[in-house]
Every structure is written in structure tokens, then in C-alpha cells.
Amino acid sequence: MQINLNADMGESFGPWPMGDDASLIRVINSANVACGFHAGDPMHMVATVRSAIANGVSIGAHPAFQDLQGFGRRPVKLSDAELTAIVTYQVGALQAIAHAQGGAVTHVKPHGAMSNMACADDAMATTIARAVKAIDPQLILLAPACSALARAGEAAGLRVAIEVFADRAYQADGQLVPRSQPHAMVHGAEASAAHVLRMIDAGGLVTHTGAVLPTPIHSICVHGDNPEAVASAAAVRDALRTMGYALVAIDQLLAT
Amino acid sequence: MQINLNADMGESFGPWPMGDDASLIRVINSANVACGFHAGDPMHMVATVRSAIANGVSIGAHPAFQDLQGFGRRPVKLSDAELTAIVTYQVGALQAIAHAQGGAVTHVKPHGAMSNMACADDAMATTIARAVKAIDPQLILLAPACSALARAGEAAGLRVAIEVFADRAYQADGQLVPRSQPHAMVHGAEASAAHVLRMIDAGGLVTHTGAVLPTPIHSICVHGDNPEAVASAAAVRDALRTMGYALVAIDQLLAT
Amino acid sequence: MQINLNADMGESFGPWPMGDDASLIRVINSANVACGFHAGDPMHMVATVRSAIANGVSIGAHPAFQDLQGFGRRPVKLSDAELTAIVTYQVGALQAIAHAQGGAVTHVKPHGAMSNMACADDAMATTIARAVKAIDPQLILLAPACSALARAGEAAGLRVAIEVFADRAYQADGQLVPRSQPHAMVHGAEASAAHVLRMIDAGGLVTHTGAVLPTPIHSICVHGDNPEAVASAAAVRDALRTMGYALVAIDQLLAT
């Protein structure tokens, strides 16, 4: 009866703030920290790591394609060697920052287009999983339910934390309903909490037609890009607690 | 009777090559690897680390100001927190890349303007030394003889490797004769080797007027930006061997 | 009885918004548009130019050092040739964007550290003024009162618009009281409007001790980084109108 809330954090860059990290960090258990390629920079990484440590939140690396302009959301085709190199570079940068602050990186979750592509592409997913394992085989891969990335993490022998999204509807194949379609989003705190509880109860993804795709669910991905989003994340947390779940960091949940 | 030859490496960027690393790596014992801020990128870092491991050359991080355009040679005034963050970020990125290749980063040597400023500024030198220590207290700081950076490294309790330059003349205060002045450079393989042997023999920097500033000398910094430079580095190495010196990696020289 | 209000605009970057441009554009007469080096990007430049044209606001280029991370506030020492090249590049990029939207760049105002340095350094000011003239001798240089930049613009034969700041106090030498000091800022809409009216009335800068440094005043620089700032800018505008001033674009004010 343990579960985890994760969120993307540290996506400010230079003089430009993004998100209400200070509020959201008090709601979640694990932070995916931007590593400077799509957002974040060394200073914001230090600040985010400090805040995570102070709030008992575990630290994950959130590597991305090198694309500040497009926030890492633009698909890029890289060779396996390039993909491995940029993942390793970003995770390592955060590891040293976490270590210097008395913390440690315990999970990795790819961002944006890198994640979307790896969720649908076995070869790319395998490259990322192997890159993570080569950095440290104790690192946990945080991956969407029913994704190629989750499968590749398991095949590589990594611990894999499976996540679902509190505010997104699922298609029959387990993929997210694209944002361009109606009903892509689950709106509001109450509906998000209900969506999450339904999936946990069902032991799998519940698609927008009500079908169930069985999967373990270790973590709920929440967002903090506006006050309502933080309230929604808190509602999900409270609902889970009411159900009797203990909310713990990813590395506690999947302790070796 | 041990000494070290170090050189800057991996300063190619994307499609642009720089230096004859493949030749120089066979001459030196320790490589200062560019970390993507003034030069280098994740792919070139992987390639340089592999080459270093294959050639028995120890791996050092060569952090710099974020300045590809100016090759890290433009002075920038950063806060202590910013300086700490960018040094930690770069060293960490290389650590993970080295680790994933089966190697390890054993020293840190600041690049360009960051180094020049830290050699003359006690506060900045102290910030860098403390940043390196917080990453890993076993890291060796590679610093110019008679510099604030060397002193700060020792004050921080780091092992400090002291370097002299094979191809540069020294002023009365131990600083390099600026390149803008005549006699700044020591030209040619023979003269460089003689310059180095004179300093080792004297147990200190030998200034351009012949005065001696006593200092330990652990390492000789050589360059590989043209065929002549590689030949000159090899001449220095051969002269040291003839003198009976064993050429070893920095972490062997200063083994704990 | 004409005067101008100018403000920095288009300082969003990629996914990161900055400032309430949509509100401020309705208050001011001339926009200093970020050109991608310290902030802004091609898309935000297009959007800002369109908004300026739609609101009858004249378009200025706001070139800066290449420093997104530090928002162009970090001093950098460039050669005259480098400084000339980056100013020309940025102004040209905006000129084409403005032209393609049916508008035109009519003034240039350096940003951040580039401006601060040029206001105190005659040589650097001269380089910038000559760069602007070489792009188009009809361009107006918008420069702080009593600055080296204003003098260099006049010496180069450019039209120079002299600006004062609505929310900053002045020292005895005409420089801004540094932000690190108390009384650096003029707080609130009413005080800002009074500060501006006092200077216009006096025909010069009014220092924080009440001394007057005579100077023409063509333009008032206002900010829009928060709702209060926009209100303050509107208060300055309204006060000037009440005094009988017509608020016009810089190129109307200094029409050839």
C-alpha cells in the first residue's frame, strides 16, 4: 500500500521562471529535475536539488534533447551513440550537483520528445535503458505504463517505476489521447483524483472507453504549472492517503 | 623521479575538429577533457575518454565559462554560487561519461579565462577548490605553479598537482609573460625541453631574467595544436626520460 | 511639447514568458525589441513587431551581448570588430522581421551590460554608434542622458534620443544610483510620475540631492515586469498628457 507522486521540476532557465516549484515540492515525493538541455541550468539545478532534499523528495534526472528553444518537445533523430552520450552527460551533471549538496540521483525519466519517441520505439528505448544502466545499475528508470521504455528498462535489468498521468486520458492501446483531441485532458482536482483511484483500483490503465490494460502502477505524474494544477496534485495525494496509501519516494518504493 | 605531462584534449565541437588529439594522446600521461562549455560536446567527451583509457592516460575535467563563441577565453564575473554550479555541472557530466566507459575522472583543471582569473584571485580560487572538494575530496586539482589556485587547493585540503608550461616564459612574479609581449613563447622542441629541464633542475620556475621561484613541479603542460607542437611535446617527454624521470599519470604521481 | 515613452519588449524566450507586453504596448510609444542574444527569439520578435505595428508603437532594436543565461547583464570585453558584428547582426535580424511585417526599425538601444559599459566608455560607445550608422544613418540612437553613448551618437552624426528613467534615482554625476544602495529606486506610480515631471520641468536630470544636470529629455524609459509597473507607466503617461505633452513615437519626435 505504497505509492509515489512525481513531477517535473527545475524548468526555469536563467532569468525566466517556470512553474510553482516551491508549492509543488511540498506535495510530491520525487522530482524530475531538468538538466540544462531543454530547461534548467546549473544554478536552478542546485536550487531544485536543495529544495528536494529539504522536503524529503527524491531526486531524478530529466534528460532531454538539446533544445531550449523548443523546450525539448521537437523530435530529433540521433544515433545511438549520440543519444547515449547526451543522456549520460545530463545525468552525470545532476549527480555531481546532488552529491555536492549531500543528496543523490535515484531515478531517471526522459523528457518531452525524447520520452515520447522512446515510448514508441524499442531500439531507442533500449539505448536509453542501457545508457542509464552504464551510469549506475542502481538507478531506477521512471517510465510510462505500457511503454517500450518501461519494457526496455526491465529487459536491461533496471528497476522500473511505472507511472500513470493524473490529468490525461488513455487510448485503447495505452497511449495518451493526443492533446489535439477532445477529452485528452482530465480537468480539475476531483476528476483527476477519481481517474487515478479508478486505475489503481482496476490494477491497470483505464482507457477513455473504460477498458482496463493491466499494469503495475508505482507512481502518479502530476503537474504544477498553475495554482489549479498544484491544488489538483494535492487532491490526488489526499485521495490516495484516504484510501490508505503511504506516499513515498521512488527509491523507497522500489528499494532493493 | 616521477613526473607528468598533461594536455588539453577533446576541444573539437560538433562538426569542427581541433587539435591532433590522436597523436598527442600517445605522448602525454593526463588529459584535460573539455566539458562542453568552451569546447567539446557529449560525443567528443566519450571519444576522448575512450582514447584516454586505451592509451593509459588519466582523465581530468577541464571546466570553463559557458562561452563556445569565445572558447572560454572571455573573462566573466560570476557569483560564487554560479561558479560553483557550473564547475560541478561540468565535472559531473564528465564523471558519468568516464564511469560509463570504465574509467574515472581523477583531476580537475580550469580552462582559459576561468583559470587565469582564479590564478590571480584568492576568493575565486577558493570557490573553485571548494567546489571540487564537494564533488569528491579525492579529486586532484591541477594548477599552475605559484598561483592563487594552487594555494587555494592546498588550503582546501585537496591534493594539488603543480604544473609548469613547456612553451611559455615566466615573469618575475611567476606569472606568464603575456602573449602580447616578445619572448612570451618558447619556440621549438629543443628550447621547450631545455626550458623544462632547467626548471626541474632548479626546483622552481625560472623567470625570463634567470631568477628562480622555488616550487614543486609535478606536471608539464604541453600543447598539440599543430604537428610541431606534438613533436615538441614528444621532445620534452624524451628529455625527461633521458634524465631518468618516469612519466606517470597525475593520480599515480600524487597517489594517496 | 512632445515626448516619448519607451520600454523593453519581447524578452520572452522559447517557452518562457517575461513581462506583460500586451498591456505595456498600449501605454508606450516605442518598443525596444530583444533580438535573441539576451532574450527573445525569431518567433517572439515577429509577435512583438506585429503587436507594435498594431498599436502604433515604433520599433527599436535592443541588441545585447550573447548571454541568454545571464540575460545580457554580464559584462563582456569584446574587440571593436566583435562588438560591431554582433550589433549589426541583431539589428539586421530585426530589420528583416519588421520589414516582412510591413514595419521598420527606427531606433537602436543597447541592452544591459552592453549599455552600461557603453554609457561609461567612450571607445565602446563610439564603436556602437558607428556600427549603427553603418547599418543605416537614419537610425536613431536611444541613449541615457549624460552618457558617453549619447555623446558618441551625436559625434557620429546620428539622431540621438535622450532618455531618463521613471523609476530610478540619479547620482551627482548623472549615473544611476546602483540598485545595491537604498533610494536607488523610485517606488510607485505617483512618485515615478512626479520624478519625471520634476526632471522635465527642470530641463535636466534631478539628482537625489536635488541638483540639476541640464540635458534634453526626449523619452522616458518605463518597465512592465509586473502589474504595478504597468500602472506606474500609465500614470507617467497620464501625468505627461495632463501637462500638455503629446506622446509620440521616437521617429516622430526626432523627425528629419
Add this chain to the structure above:
Amino acid sequence: MQINLNADMGESFGPWPMGDDASLIRVINSANVACGFHAGDPMHMVATVRSAIANGVSIGAHPAFQDLQGFGRRPVKLSDAELTAIVTYQVGALQAIAHAQGGAVTHVKPHGAMSNMACADDAMATTIARAVKAIDPQLILLAPACSALARAGEAAGLRVAIEVFADRAYQADGQLVPRSQPHAMVHGAEASAAHVLRMIDAGGLVTHTGAVLPTPIHSICVHGDNPEAVASAAAVRDALRTMGYALVAIDQLLAT
């Protein structure tokens, strides 16, 4: 009996040189100048423009995706608005630099992945053609023979200069034989010159099976990335002269 030789130029970046521009500029008639997004920077743009003017070579902008790391060769999917904005930005930057040196940009030729994608994608080609026209309807679009880009330029009412490649073989559909295949390249000065003469003689592309795809040919694209390439370019030029062709700049060839 006029024809043109064009080449990509100014692809150095910061401290990293690329290509033997100083030699190649004496062979060609029109230069495609990198604009800082895939290569080049403001300083190298100034130097390249000066060299072009000094050698009577016409100046073209060579806009690309924003991708120094990948040299603009990585496909990126941009919106029409983004593509328009980055093309306009880059062309404008070069226009101002050219103007400040007493020259002018007379043509535009997209680079790398932007070109490859636009040659096969009518919508993208149309976006680029319209962007160029909005900057200045007198600009010439330099586009590969039988490409969507060439067709879009004509449809937009631009003057279009059609180019063939001296060192590349063509497929039955007029596309280049991919580099991954044998016979993709035409090797050597003599073979390149013969390849070009055969196409001019035939009045169209000559595919690797000898079929002819009729097309006007205004310009030959040559390269200068090694001494042999420059020699090959010179051989093509000499062969054309021997045939009685006058080698002229693009804007002379397509004079209004």
C-alpha cells in the same frame, strides 16, 4: 552562354575553422554565407562578406535550422510561422552585415536538412519561398534542379536560380543518390567537370543510368572542404570557360 559557380562559405565558428574559403572564393562567383544557426557567427559573416566583395563574388544567405551541434543536418519539424521567422532572422542579419560593408545579399539558399526537407515537401518549400519574398521580392532563390523548392520559388514569383552538383550522382527522379550508396559521389576534378559538361550539354540532369531530366541549369554547386575539392572546383570552372561560358554572379545571370 553564362553560368555560375556557387559554394557554401563562412562555415567556421568561433575558434573553429572550416573549409579553405580563402582559396575557394577565388574560384566561385556566388557565396552562400552561413548565418550563425548551423555554422558561422557575426565575426565570420563579416569576414566572409568582405572577402566576397573583394573577390567580386555575390553574397547569398544560407539559412539553416538552429543546430550548431549537428551542423544543421538534423531534420526538425517546425511550424510555418517558426520556419518563416528563422529564415527571416538569418537573412536579415546577413543583409545588415553586407550593407554595412558596402555590399548586398542577392540570393538565398537553404542549408542542410532545411534544404533537403524543402526539396521534397511542397508546403515547406512554399513557406520558405514566401518568407524570402516578404524580406525582399528582388532576392533570388537558389534551389536544386527538379526540386519542390525550385517550383515553390517560381510559384511565389521569385527569380529562381537552378543548381546542379558537380560531385553528386542523380537518381531517376532527379534526387541525389544518397551518400550511403556506392556511386553517390563523382570523384576527382576531371570526372566532376565531365559530369557538369554532360548535363549542360544535355540541357538537364543526367541520371546515373544516363537518362536526361530536362531543366534549366544556372549554377553549379562546388565544395571547398579540402585542397582536392578546390582543385576540382577550379577544373569545373576552367572546363566551362573552355566551352565558351562566361562565369558570372547569380544576380548578373538573372538580372531583372
